[in-house]
Amino acid sequence: MKVELEELIDKLSSGHKISDLLPKAILIAKKLNQKELIKWLKLELHGYFSTNPEMTDKDEVPQYRTVAGIYYDKFGNPLILNDPKYSFINETRLRNSISEIEALGKESTGFIQIINYDASYLLKQYFNIEIQCFKFPVAALKNILDRVRMETLERMLSLEIAASSQNTPKSKKAFIGNLNALIIENRLKEALELAEHETQDDSKLEKEVILQKARLNELERQERLGTAKPEEIEIQKIKIRAAILELGDHLSK
Template sequence: MSLLREIQKAVLSDDAELSRILLKVRLLASRLGSEPLEDWVKYETEGYPSDADVPDYRVISVTYRGTWSGPFGSGIQNAPIPSYLIEKHASKVWTHRKVRESIASVEELARTKDGILSIDASNLILLLQGKVYEDWACNGVTGTLSSVAMREIVQSVRSRILELTIELEKRVPQAVEVTLDNPVSLKPEGEAAVTQIYNQTVYGNVTHVHAAQVNLSITAGDWDSMVGALVDAGLPKDAAKEFAEIIVDEKPESVEKPLGKKALAWLKKNTPKAASGAWKIGSDVLTKVATEAALQYSGLK
């Protein structure tokens, strides 16, 4: 059975642990030459480091309750604190938590019987003094997460894995041929298609990925024409210049490997911006545009 079929079978099973499924996805990503997809799987299985962006499905809401003491021995116990006040006097970081734990930890948290997960919110005590109930002392703040939100993360990852394999099957037929004993070598456009599918399924809505036609006109060795073409394709001017400088500094090795480590790192950092709609270019074509620009500037195409 092909590796892709094994993943599909496992993700549809109620018994298979998601962490084990992701290991197979990571191997498939490696065989298909998609470093961004590999990184996503690595982060999901090992946890997201503090300097890595987390996908939107891993940002969940936090609710807070507090205890206050007032004059003459009066007090307020376990009172809900409006999110508006938390964001106003602390920041939105407190009300929207980025879940960086590994998917195995998320799965375990999702099994919490009472449905409530507590987090350390002691730092909010000082930030909220006198700002919720005037002249009342804040003695304690408790933050809670819902285990339902954890289950939604698990389900989101499962949905994205399934959608990923479905789109690979449609757009990159060679992916179905990958087995443990039969690695498949994709052409650059095939590797770009894999990364495009990853960008759309992980950072965008889980919808069908449409192939995009990329038409650039870059004179070999002409930095200005490369920047202009990238801007015309939808990149912000600053981003276009940044990428162009990388291509000038890190010339492509060959037609098969037009993007070096710095270029791939740039794509990894900026793909979420394209996926969010902040750029005029979609995440599904960003990799293809970058690859085409590198090839044309270097005279390889």
């Protein structure tokens, strides 16, 4: 199980198609009896539709699937709503499966056009406005894909932390417990300082700690200067978290 988790985390961090990795994540979640995680992964994999057995009346399409755009009528005229209290009308949450979102992003450039039947009905009923389609920038799809990738990574890392804690010798449990707590709280500098203290008798592991500290410092510099996108920085930080976990695994033996 540990090897499977490590391989999946590595692929999630390396830009593999998220639609190819979700089935593997579901398999791992099933083996670990993570029912809530299985449900979320299946909703992302197959879409937030009533035809998906995981979708119930109590479930909502997550907010991170929201895209902002403009509705158009059959003549191509945009629906412009200047009143702030109606700003929500120019947004919609995509129910599509992850593979469909990937395909839309790959095939389209500029803007994507979809038909939102629910919105069409509501606008006709409450505003007496007939609309034909909804258009939004293709870049919004990347935000959804990045969010699902990061969320899956976070959850897999949490499973790896739990798995590594179970097999830790008693003499190392306090160290691993403190290290995992720092990782979960995203206090990566402190986690690396703790790991560095434990690697003083192992030059190879000590070099790895120094490397990760340098990577973290560079990310923080980019964050301050705004020279990298927030989602790219977050993915790199998740990679550092995975590296610290691997260090902790070596140090716990």
